[in-house]
Amino acid sequence: MNKNIGSKIKKLRTQKQMTLKDMSEKTNLSIGFLSQLERGLTSVATDSLEKIADVLEVDLTYFFIKPREQNNVIIRGYEKEVFEIVNGKEINYHLSSNLKDKEMFPRMVDILPGNEESSQFNYTGEEFIYVIEGILTVSISGYEKELYPGDSMHYSYKNIISKDGEASKVVNQDHSFFNRTSKMVRVLVVSTPNPYK
Template sequence: MAVDIGRKIKELRMSKNLTLKELSEKVNLSIGFLSQLERGLTNVAVDSLEKIADALSVELTYFFSIPKSSNESILRSYEQEIFQVTNSKFINYHLTNDIENKTILPRLVQILPSSSDEEINNYQHEGEEFVYVLEGILTLFLDNQKYELYPGDSAHIESNIAHNWANYTNKIVKLLSVNTPNPFKNKE
């Protein structure tokens, strides 16, 4: 990580035509320390890195961003980003890099606990839906029936059947969901 941070600092510094001495004066850190930092030979405290970020006009998080895999077919676990949060209860992560060009939509969904008093509105859409429970107990509403699915359980349904999900426990439910067709696919 120190090598990546140092490389990013050097690239930013050079793009702004700053010498090590000029950056040193702006952030009140020695030239020798900054030189070692840029070469990945030392670590930096967060407060010092924040000063460097300010001097180079970037957010602190810039130094911690992880590059995407060079292969579009591979999505590393650390590359997963939250795509959407629905009703403050459903946290959706896409499980592919190239969502616009794929036929299926694979997602990791985390469902936060809710009260069984809340009204659940079933919905329908075109295609098929596959759900595999990874953690927790999922309550599945399917065609006016209620089912509890446990880790390892799955459901594969025609999506034109009225359905929805809920979490009536006090722990997060995690599930794998795969839909077809993919609503994000480019229409040609």
């Protein structure tokens, strides 16, 4: 359990390009304690984990929910599980029953109306987005694009979308999802690397 929580903290901290010192200053927890926590060498009290969750912009439940370990390669529509809720307005569902030996990380994301606070990620992998329902606004390195039902987007850390929709090369990029409409947005997202591998 401690190792699983620690690896999730390290993954999120790295995505946000935060050092242990940055996190220590924001949570009032020592660098030594945070380092041991990330390596699974110590346990953490709920109130301390809540401080970490606030800094990393995830719900506390993110650290405890994990995908089911099954050999079944099929998940029925009624079997998909919520694994993360971000800011109370972005609901992430697992679309795979066992992610430990997979390269891709597939998920369905429901973004509730008026979501202007989507978490920002510094992305270093590859991502495919397909809009199932609603109008999704994607911000990548400062450029915004609206995607409509049936639209898709596929990019890697080497691409950035320019104003005219063309891709050019960069080392990495910040990206965010938004729902600026009055209706729910539902998207299929498949990305690498898989954080559960």
